[in-house]
Amino acid sequence: MTEGGSHGRPMGHFGGESLLFLTDEQLRQGIEAMFFAYRGFTADPDRILALMSYGRAHHRAIHFINRAPGTTVNNMLTILGVTKQSLNRVLRTLISDGLVESRVGVTDKRERHLHLTEEGKKLEAQLSDAQRARMRAAYKDAGPEAVQGFKKVLEAMMDADMRRAYVNLRETGS
């Protein structure tokens, strides 16, 4: 199977500090860790969303609208990496349910600027409280140094344009 469980042999020293554990087995563990952890990561919001027959797509939209109020549909498409048709269906339900408000652009009337309504903010808080609680617990369990490593690896794992979006959000909130 290309691997076989363990080549067994660490890939050598660099600097002096520590080994690089790059056996196929180590890498596979990382892959499985991502898989199982992502399930946990989405589990709590999923439960809340199911109650109101929304899905993850709604959560993602709500999250990023909250994160960057006034963002345009096009912006969202870049960040979420879906087609505008997909996003539109989600936005339509959120708007008609009164969670999101779409304002026609002032300088450019083609654009729609998205905002959460009060009710939308309420749901956002509920969802992100749940997700933050798990993240907080995991951070606490793992310890502060682990958190630095966690973010470092995740950031290195992103596609270049997603990393740009991520860093940009982190810095400017848009």
Place this chain on the structure above:
Amino acid sequence: MTEGGSHGRPMGHFGGESLLFLTDEQLRQGIEAMFFAYRGFTADPDRILALMSYGRAHHRAIHFINRAPGTTVNNMLTILGVTKQSLNRVLRTLISDGLVESRVGVTDKRERHLHLTEEGKKLEAQLSDAQRARMRAAYKDAGPEAVQGFKKVLEAMMDADMRRAYVNLRETGS
């Protein structure tokens, strides 16, 4: 919005070692990192799978059958967390495409033991090579200490039963 970008205030000292960065802003960054990184994580296999009109469900099945050859359908259901109807649809196509073999159990004839065929192993290798390459690059970028932290946080983020499945796979390969 419950948060607001930054409460600004770290949540205090514990022990003496280091601070716990548990502002809502720090937690939100972790959440977004998971989101963007997971996209990268699945991007390469997704491209390969699309060529043969398979999806992630097929990838997951192939991964875990390779990981634990001879596993039963029930085992897979537990690990993958889907319904048997969902899994069955995937297995049916993989079997009829000649990538997976289903053998009736010896001691318990109700069970079906799943194995990859040679062709199945070939696809598995192709998929996991792509995924491992990204993981390897991310590990190398982030450095060995970061990798430890990465795994630690991910493990802490899993649901208890998924953590059991993860550790079990790691130790026994079943």
Place this chain on the structure above:
DNA sequence: CAGTTTATGTCAGCTATATTGACATTCCAA
């Protein structure tokens, strides 16, 4: 042996999320 439980598979129907294609509106620049 009879009845129950377990493991698996299948059919039907529903939902969420994604896709492509067609189209409408608005803006901007030649």
Place this chain on the structure above:
DNA sequence: TTGGAATGTCAATATAGCTGACATAAACTG
């Protein structure tokens, strides 16, 4: 002013999940 680019919407379709109901066969239990 006209044509192309940007933005957003609507329609139809596909995939992959889900629940529920049911069938089969084997294993277990009394």
